[in-house]
Amino acid sequence: MLASPFQRIAIIGLGLMGGSLALALRARGFSGTLLGGGGASADLQGARAAVVNGVPVFDRVEQDPASLPLAQADLLVLAVPPLALPQLLQLAAQATGSDTVVTDLASVKAEHVPYGESLLGHRFLSSHPLIGAEQKGFAAARAELYRNYRCVLCPGAQPNTDVLARLRQFWQTLGAEVLEMSAEAHDRALAATSHLPHLLAFAYLEMLGDVEEDLSLLAGSGLRDFSRIAASDPQLWADILEQNRSAVRADLQRLQEQLARLDAQLAAGDRAALAASLARGQRARSQFQFPSG
């Protein structure tokens, strides 16, 4: 039985992230109340039918999140794309109780975190579970997504220590290593570690254009892994890149300069400089502490 600091949890957004969260809660033995709302009709259908260990995952699923008894929830999780957040933060401000903790799972923070805090005060505390998956929808949801992952919390300057402690514990009971940083620091860091790599993988593939049979067969496991993130939802990623465009463009500028340097080394036949560049890249990779598994 999961020692969750929250016993009545509402999840709005029943796609991959929200759906997997619900499955992970039940798979780890969460025995409290689980409410679900919002999402495409296939997602709603999937959520209503979902069963873990013979027990329905959700106690109640509503197409319209406003129909859920949000005032009784002690945790509201907004598992929706960044563009949908402002409206749902307004709903949260109107419909949740004065003790409901509200969080979101979005990949970009600086645009909506101040807004959430202005509406909800210390009850709002933004989360970002660093979970990689290129699929979407409840059909692709699985409890295992919340395993061996890290979760960033973005508290404001003077967070409520009780809310922070409970949300931290919530993610930890779901197997996360929890980190804390400001929304701005989060967005700058994620531009470098996630948003720019996605942009690069998408750009590379668009450059290839239509992939002819011959080329298609020449792809090995290296390309498969390099390009996996570009199988992600283009609409979602357009939103993420737009919302974080200042940090993403700054990193992109630096990358373009780096590519120009490598091109000059190739043009000059300067093999020693080229090898030294690649070696610096290889060393940077060895400094990452990737999640296992």
Place this chain on the structure above:
Amino acid sequence: MLASPFQRIAIIGLGLMGGSLALALRARGFSGTLLGGGGASADLQGARAAVVNGVPVFDRVEQDPASLPLAQADLLVLAVPPLALPQLLQLAAQATGSDTVVTDLASVKAEHVPYGESLLGHRFLSSHPLIGAEQKGFAAARAELYRNYRCVLCPGAQPNTDVLARLRQFWQTLGAEVLEMSAEAHDRALAATSHLPHLLAFAYLEMLGDVEEDLSLLAGSGLRDFSRIAASDPQLWADILEQNRSAVRADLQRLQEQLARLDAQLAAGDRAALAASLARGQRARSQFQFPSG
């Protein structure tokens, strides 16, 4: 027992590719003679000690490839980096018998294939097993590398059909799907599917510079997979990029233009155009036929 069309095989270069080839041959029941030569002393030691199913993998291992009885080999595999090929092709021309088929496993073809053909005639036929692995050395060699892979053969304009058939069969008995294309077509295609992605991954990581603890912990499985190819040997990849620089630079130029277009879309806040670009990238990825597993 492997129905290999070659029964006396010499492998020069006992690193990851050559070592794994030897292990795969024995793991699949190859019962002929296996000679090994060349490589760092750790590789030689590893090759001498290697045992599969209780039987030594190599019948003989020599530090100096010229000491091997190459005249008796019916297949000579040059499993060395591209820069080492010219010298070993010369050795092959001097030391192999008039029936010895000679192949190499290099990732770039156009520079050395004409040279090999000029020295060895139709006995030389270049191979490229599309095997992804960022490790190096015999210590990292494993039979499983030669599983679910494709192998490109680069025959000249008028190949010897017997040599082509036997080499094709050789790779097929080791589990490959075999493709054929000219050395020039191979290099253009591999620039797009392998060399440019490696350059991008290395460039991105060099751009990050020294990775601080905070950033390091923010990397998830997406970045881990995207950047795996940049854990490869920088010296080997400097050689590959140099040898194929004309095709690589042409693709790099196109990618830089693509990045500039995406940057302009971000600057203009043109979300629709950005989403359409990403969607074209996503579609291109779906057109690849990646190897399973």
